Amino acid sequence: MTDASGQIRLASAHQQVVASVGGVGGxxxxxxxxxxxxxxxxxxxxxxxxxxxxxAKRSPKDYIFGxxxxxxxxxxxxxxxxxxxxxxxxxxxxxxxxxxxxKKTEYIKREKEVLNLLASVPRLTAPFFVKLDxxxxxxxxxxxxxxxxxxxxxxxxxxxVGSLDVPCTQFYSAExxxxxxxxxxxxxxxxxxxxxxxxxxEDMHIxxxxxxxxxxxxxDDEKEVEAECSDDVDTDSSNGVDEENGAxxxxxxxxxxxxxxxxxxxxxxLTDKPVSRCSDxxxxxxxxxxxxxxxxxxxxxxEYQIFQKILKLEYEYPDGFSPVAKDLVEKLLVIDSKQRLGxxxxxxxxxxxxxxxxxxxxxxxTNFDTLxxxxxxxxxxxxxxxxxxxxxxxxxxxxxxxEPGLDDRQLTRLLGLDLQDxxxxxxxxVATSPPPVTPVKKKSTAGIVSGRTGxxxxxWGLPKETVEDVEARRRRKMEAQLCEAKWHPFVEGKLIVxxxxxxxxxxxxxxxxxFMLTLGPHLFYVDPVxxxxxxxxxxxxxxxxxxxNFKIFFVHTPxxxxxxxxxxxxxxxxCQAIQDMWTYTYGILPPVNSDMxxxxxxxxxx
Ligand code: ATP
Numbered sequence: 001m002t003d004a005s006g007q008i009r010l011a012s013a014h015q016q017v018v019a020s021v022g023g024v025g026g027x028x029x030x031x032x033x034x035x036x037x038x039x040x041x042x043x044x045x046x047x048x049x050x051x052x053x054x055x056a057k058r059s060p061k062d063y064i065f066g067x068x069x070x071x072x073x074x075x076x077x078x079x080x081x082x083x084x085x086x087x088x089x090x091x092x093x094x095x096x097x098x099x100x101x102x103k104k105t106e107y108i109k110r111e112k113e114v115l116n117l118l119a120s121v122p123r124l125t126a127p128f129f130v131k132l133d134x135x136x137x138x139x140x141x142x143x144x145x146x147x148x149x150x151x152x153x154x155x156x157x158x159x160x161v162g163s164l165d166v167p168c169t170q171f172y173s174a175e176x177x178x179x180x181x182x183x184x185x186x187x188x189x190x191x192x193x194x195x196x197x198x199x200x201x202e203d204m205h206i207x208x209x210x211x212x213x214x215x216x217x218x219x220d221d222e223k224e225v226e227a228e229c230s231d232d233v234d235t236d237s238s239n240g241v242d243e244e245n246g247a248x249x250x251x252x253x254x255x256x257x258x259x260x261x262x263x264x265x266x267x268x269x270l271t272d273k274p275v276s277r278c279s280d281x282x283x284x285x286x287x288x289x290x291x292x293x294x295x296x297x298x299x300x301x302x303e304y305q306i307f308q309k310i311l312k313l314e315y316e317y318p319d320g321f322s323p324v325a326k327d328l329v330e331k332l333l334v335i336d337s338k339q340r341l342g343x344x345x346x347x348x349x350x351x352x353x354x355x356x357x358x359x360x361x362x363x364x365x366t367n368f369d370t371l372x373x374x375x376x377x378x379x380x381x382x383x384x385x386x387x388x389x390x391x392x393x394x395x396x397x398x399x400x401x402x403e404p405g406l407d408d409r410q411l412t413r414l415l416g417l418d419l420q421d422x423x424x425x426x427x428x429x430v431a432t433s434p435p436p437v438t439p440v441k442k443k444s445t446a447g448i449v450s451g452r453t454g455x456x457x458x459x460w461g462l463p464k465e466t467v468e469d470v471e472a473r474r475r476r477k478m479e480a481q482l483c484e485a486k487w488h489p490f491v492e493g494k495l496i497v498x499x500x501x502x503x504x505x506x507x508x509x510x511x512x513x514x515f516m517l518t519l520g521p522h523l524f525y526v527d528p529v530x531x532x533x534x535x536x537x538x539x540x541x542x543x544x545x546x547x548x549n550f551k552i553f554f555v556h557t558p559x560x561x562x563x564x565x566x567x568x569x570x571x572x573x574x575c576q577a578i579q580d581m582w583t584y585t586y587g588i589l590p591p592v593n594s595d596m597x598x599x600x601x602x603x604x605x606x
Contacts, residue, residue, distance in 0.1 A: 076093050147207065161381050164382075166324075174366050174368060180281070189279060194283065203376070288332070292384075293508045381396055487514065491518045521585050
């Protein structure tokens with residue numbers, strides 16, 4: 001229980017646990033200001049001295065709590081304003097009973113310990129961590145007052161634009177690397193480095209967060225890591241090691257319960273090896289891969305399968321992956337942690353750092369010491385270059401006042417811009433025009449044959465349908481009706497205005513999906529093999545289509561750009577249909593024309 005001044009009075013088991021959470025370094029939970037770790041290490045690392053602070057007890061009454069900006073498994077994070085200065089903070093509020101119930105006491109303790117260490121030993125060139133301003137508590141909750149990362153998680157930004165271009169990947173991974181240099185020089189291993197735990201501040205610089213899984217290495221730990229490494233060498237070189245001894249040693253060594261997140265966990269964390277800073281370098285490799293490709297390298301439905309892939313180093317580089325980034329990732333994703341790039345680098349002293357990584361060609365021209373004061377490259381909606389198409393960018397950002405309509409002029413301009421170097425077919429102007437790639441129709445010899453006027457034409461005028469044509473049309477109609485019935489369960493009974501198979505691209509990966517544009521409006525997409533509804537592109541007035549060529553078009557929404565490719569080449573029809581639906585829903589123009597609603601599967605349906 002806490003008295004009016006915020007002091008802890010121990011009376012129950014519950015309170016004792018809370019006291020232990022707050023009691024790191026004997027400081028109590030009251031405020032981080034009281035902690036000031038190792039001054040001697042400060043000068044050695046060329047970092048600035050800890051700021052002098054006046055301890056002050058704070059309470060929730062010192063803040064105006066605004067909206068909830070995030071939800072953790074046992075905490076809620078609020079945007080809050082400090083009433084005495086008007087400064088904004090992110091306050092992580094943890095429910096004490098929940099922490100105890102979920103046995104997360106250690107997690108909270110460690111998080112506070114690391115945040116305190118980082119706040120008291122900052123490195124001027126690497127202010128890349130969420131900063132703990134102070135902590136306090138009331139009878140039910142613990143409060144962590146943190147610097148506010150206004151631009152949220154890096155993951156959200158990668159997902160919004162699909163993947164990052166090379167300059168962005170260089171910049172953000174360089175900030176992460178520099179942050180790791182500082183973290184590791186303090187003997188802290190993050191152990192859960194991933195794009196969700198890399199937040200972005202107002203200026204789009206990184207702030208690494210979530211230190212609950214971190215490990216602070218003691219000098220003994222460091223020795224153990226070294227001993228273990230040499231032990232491994234002995235084992236490898238010794239023939240006929242006694243099986244029983246080997247098993248016993250492995251059992252003794254098995255100390256790494258799995259921490260972190262499956263996709264980014266290093267092989268040594270899954271086996272008997274001790275944890276070392278190299279585990280974060282593995283995660284850095286996964287991160288760089290994800291920035292370039294759009295998805296992490298090791299993916300599967302189950303954690304078990306992900307672990308198997310990690311242990312077998314089973315992953316692929318998709319078509320279009322930057323070769324220089326590939327070379328770096330390959331040198332980081334190395335099973336033997338001692339062979340990982342950076343593993344042998346010395347981090348101590350003023351000039352310590354991951355020099356072998358810094359000097360990789362991927363970082364050519366990067367000045368690590370000035371990253372924090374340079375302007376981060378802008379993240380654009382972007383489809384990376386592959387062997388099939390060039391790089392496609394969009395400078396789209398959600399405009400304040402959307403101009404409705406995608407008229408002929410606009411389409412022509414867009415296509416003119418994108419297809420300047422393309423074949424003459426690119427001059428086909430509007431979405432309602434026939435698609436450039438006309439499916440080859442088998443014609444009867446009774447009809448028109450290769451430009452020569454046939455008997456059918458003379459008798460019936462142009463164009464003439466053959467008996468086969470009529471038959472084929474009837475068959476197509478029946479198939480379309482059957483097809484519609486098959487897809488209807490996914491669209492909640494709504495009228496399908498247009499449907500067709502599209503490749504939904506994410507970074508360098510593509511998945512084929514059945515897209516269905518329905519009244520509502522909705523844009524559902526279904527896995528056509530598993531016949532599972534995978535999601536829908538959220539409609540809002542801000543939704544905007546952007547054709548890039550006859551196959552590829554972008555659908556921009558406030559939170560994400562969707563990159564879609566129609567393998568049949570009907571991208572313009574899709575753009576037109578979506579635009580018509582937009583006008584029908586939000587505009588003042590008449591509803592979609594009757595052709596579209598009465599003939600839902602006329603184009604692109606399959
Ligand atoms: P878990 O506790 O389950 O590991 P978590 O680490 O995501 O989850 P929190 O640290 O409570 O949990 O954060 C919850 C969410 O709040 C995060 O996903 C993040 O988006 C947001 N958040 C956390 N800290 C900040 C911050 N300093 N600034 C802005 N947003 C933040």
